[in-house]
Amino acid sequence: MNTLNVQLFDLTTLLFGGATGTYIAAMYGKKETLARIGTWICVAAAIVSTAALVVRWVESYKMGIGRIPVTNLYESLVFFAWSVNLFYLFVEWKYKNRAFGAFVIPIAFLTMLFAFTNESGIQPLVPALQSYWLHAHVITCFVGYAAFAVSAGVAVMYLLKARQEEARTTEGIIARFPSSKVLDDLVYRSIIWGFPFLTAGIITGAAWANYAWGTYWSWDPKETWSLIVWLVYAAFLHARITRGWHGTRAAILSIAGFLATIMCYLGVNLVLSGLHSYGS
Amino acid sequence: METVSEVRTEHAPVSATTERVHAKPFATVVWNFLISVKLAIWVIIVLAVTSILGTVIEQNQPPEKYRQVYEDWAYNLMDRINLFDMYHSWWFLLLLCLFTLNLTCCTIDRLPRVIRTVRKPKLTLDDAMEKSLPLTERWKSKGDIPRRMEDYKAALARVFAAPKVTEADGVVHLYAEKGVSSRFGAYATHAGIVIVFIGAIIGNVFGYKSYVNIPDGKEASHLDARGGKEHIDLPFSVRNNRFWVETYPSGQPKKYASDLSVIESGREVLRKTITVNDPLVYKGVWFYQSSYGQEGGATAQVAVSRQDGTPGGNLSLAPNEPVRIDGYGVVRGVNYEQNFQGKGPALQVVIEKPGQPAADLWILQGQPDLDRRRNDSLVFSFGGLTAKMYTGLQVAKDPGVNVVWLGCLLLTEGMMISFFVSHRRIWIRLAEGPHGKVEVTAAGSANRNRPAFEKTFASVLAEVRKDPSNTEKENPA
Numbered sequence A: 001m002n003t004l005n006v007q008l009f010d011l012t013t014l015l016f017g018g019a020t021g022t023y024i025a026a027m028y029g030k031k032e033t034l035a036r037i038g039t040w041i042c043v044a045a046a047i048v049s050t051a052a053l054v055v056r057w058v059e060s061y062k063m064g065i066g067r068i069p070v071t072n073l074y075e076s077l078v079f080f081a082w083s084v085n086l087f088y089l090f091v092e093w094k095y096k097n098r099a100f101g102a103f104v105i106p107i108a109f110l111t112m113l114f115a116f117t118n119e120s121g122i123q124p125l126v127p128a129l130q131s132y133w134l135h136a137h138v139i140t141c142f143v144g145y146a147a148f149a150v151s152a153g154v155a156v157m158y159l160l161k162a163r164q165e166e167a168r169t170t171e172g173i174i175a176r177f178p179s180s181k182v183l184d185d186l187v188y189r190s191i192i193w194g195f196p197f198l199t200a201g202i203i204t205g206a207a208w209a210n211y212a213w214g215t216y217w218s219w220d221p222k223e224t225w226s227l228i229v230w231l232v233y234a235a236f237l238h239a240r241i242t243r244g245w246h247g248t249r250a251a252i253l254s255i256a257g258f259l260a261t262i263m264c265y266l267g268v269n270l271v272l273s274g275l276h277s278y279g280s
Numbered sequence B: 001m002e003t004v005s006e007v008r009t010e011h012a013p014v015s016a017t018t019e020r021v022h023a024k025p026f027a028t029v030v031w032n033f034l035i036s037v038k039l040a041i042w043v044i045i046v047l048a049v050t051s052i053l054g055t056v057i058e059q060n061q062p063p064e065k066y067r068q069v070y071e072d073w074a075y076n077l078m079d080r081i082n083l084f085d086m087y088h089s090w091w092f093l094l095l096l097c098l099f100t101l102n103l104t105c106c107t108i109d110r111l112p113r114v115i116r117t118v119r120k121p122k123l124t125l126d127d128a129m130e131k132s133l134p135l136t137e138r139w140k141s142k143g144d145i146p147r148r149m150e151d152y153k154a155a156l157a158r159v160f161a162a163p164k165v166t167e168a169d170g171v172v173h174l175y176a177e178k179g180v181s182s183r184f185g186a187y188a189t190h191a192g193i194v195i196v197f198i199g200a201i202i203g204n205v206f207g208y209k210s211y212v213n214i215p216d217g218k219e220a221s222h223l224d225a226r227g228g229k230e231h232i233d234l235p236f237s238v239r240n241n242r243f244w245v246e247t248y249p250s251g252q253p254k255k256y257a258s259d260l261s262v263i264e265s266g267r268e269v270l271r272k273t274i275t276v277n278d279p280l281v282y283k284g285v286w287f288y289q290s291s292y293g294q295e296g297g298a299t300a301q302v303a304v305s306r307q308d309g310t311p312g313g314n315l316s317l318a319p320n321e322p323v324r325i326d327g328y329g330v331v332r333g334v335n336y337e338q339n340f341q342g343k344g345p346a347l348q349v350v351i352e353k354p355g356q357p358a359a360d361l362w363i364l365q366g367q368p369d370l371d372r373r374r375n376d377s378l379v380f381s382f383g384g385l386t387a388k389m390y391t392g393l394q395v396a397k398d399p400g401v402n403v404v405w406l407g408c409l410l411l412t413e414g415m416m417i418s419f420f421v422s423h424r425r426i427w428i429r430l431a432e433g434p435h436g437k438v439e440v441t442a443a444g445s446a447n448r449n450r451p452a453f454e455k456t457f458a459s460v461l462a463e464v465r466k467d468p469s470n471t472e473k474e475n476p477a
Ligand code: HEM
Pocket: A231, A234, A237, A238, A241, A242, B006, B008, B012, B013, B035, B036, B037, B040, B044, B099, B102, B103, B106, B183, B185, B186, B189, B190, B193, B414, B415, B418, B419
């Protein structure tokens, strides 16, 4: 029997699944009412998952190992989904357009599904993880990742929309997207939110390493990949601001940046650890 | 294609170098190469892509390990180009140098012009500018220019920023700006990056990393630097008063802690309990809780008493080390069991007395009187095992670390300014119009987030135009 927080997270997963289905159905069926329901489901998911995070925090205190719920893979995944959802709701509210949902909320849903397959128990923190820097580190990194996720989702929309605008057709669901100009702008705006957060995430990670081991940078694969992600977005910003890279090229860089982000977050642990073992 | 948001491209200063293209062809070519953002983008991408290599090929492993994985030729090639320690290889450092040089040259090229335009802003609104600016508005107003100027000046100061007033040929220009810092955000970021590099270099040249194990109760002032190649003698010593481990109820480790004292010229000058994320710092040297272990084997504590119960002292028995008791014999602890026949921790001792066969017995920690049964002159009872621990400290001195943090702070601040502050400028020109009216032209521009500025511009102008004295004039009471 799972504890309450995990049940609430499972409910969140269902809600994200529901919202994903609703948004996609709304897109195909061109039903604004459906999309509005999608929004409400996302709001519900935001409330339930926030409650779940709080409950998990409280439960950890009851177990005598009180700590912030962002310290293992399961928790980081649910926290990521939580951030994506909130960032998304903000964008939807700000741009008054619900078409984004079909491209962004599936990211939150897949993340929760992946979390579902992971160990969800509350384990005590090993001494190396007991640091306020760690909390700041995880939170800033994940807000950054969430912003990049939204940017990549919108970048995919941009590519579809731009192709349609090129062909001068106005049929189907893509016609209901915001104009490619708005999408392009949003790809950029999400990144300028994500970039300072990622920067702060890398710096707080360095500060933590410095407090725990006396080296702020040691070129381990995780650190190096976070630097790679940072460099990709730095290239994006410069290409845009000084060389006028907008539209398609910017959208592709945004998607590449998000792939690097996924590699940094999951790939380093899941893929590279295999290579590192040298078959031993 | 025009976008809704940033429009820096338009205002990016044109390179000053274009003016001297023909003067020094070769130097100019090199300089133009070094200041170009195109180079920056390429260097950034090359850094990102090559960095991947070092995450796929495990770094700094012993050669045998690589030879197991790679063919000889591949190993030799990879070794030749330093792929096994690539982040410190000459070519990676060269890339970083090129990056820094690019950044520095680019700044030298652009920053002076940015400073100039900020210090000497265009205070007047001429026709050419009016055409090039994205936001303009024109209206006619009653009254005379000085009056209008005073009203508009007050209104601008109230809702936007205090304007500068310029008069030329009977035409009055108001210029107000906000968010000038926006122009410097990118430069602060770039300076921050260079400062981080400087901090890292300072750390590498003047700092060290080392490691020391200190047994409980002992002190140390001599360090072996990593790899044992160097020795460092600290001007003070550190004593490990005690190391301990705390565990969660489940048995998982919760806390590793060492109670440390800093001893300088024979005096304790500082005492602190360090844990994994909480080091001790003294005179720029940081001591980190890094590992621990047992110093030698565990010793068994055995209490000795006489048959009549009077205490006869304590023995510390190291494994298999004979301990002589004068006038009695030799005692050795030979074996220990965590749970002897279900009765808890027990010690097996062998007692040899001159001219007698050796006695071999188990004494239990839980039953101190057990040995009385032997009816010997001395009774031994087992007080448990104690292990002498040592604490493993990572020792680091990095005089550059604060420089690194300073650079980090600057680069984050600069980034936020550059992304979220917009340099907004508003000009208002008042000129003599026909029929004794004042012809007003207003224009505005912002280097970021234009849609937001459009709203600001509209509301500022609304405020300027509905100035109370203005309304009074138009609707005389
Ligand atoms: C990875 C390292 C770098 C980072 C994180 C970085 C960061 C930034 C940021 C945040 C901006 C402001 C962008 C915006 O306003 O949207 C910027 C602008 C700029 N950067 Fe960099 N930069 C880096 C490397 C470089 C390099 C090597 C050059 C060398 C030429 C360079 C040249 C420029 C230029 C010319 C601008 C535009 C400045 C302006 O017009 O205001 N950057 N950079």
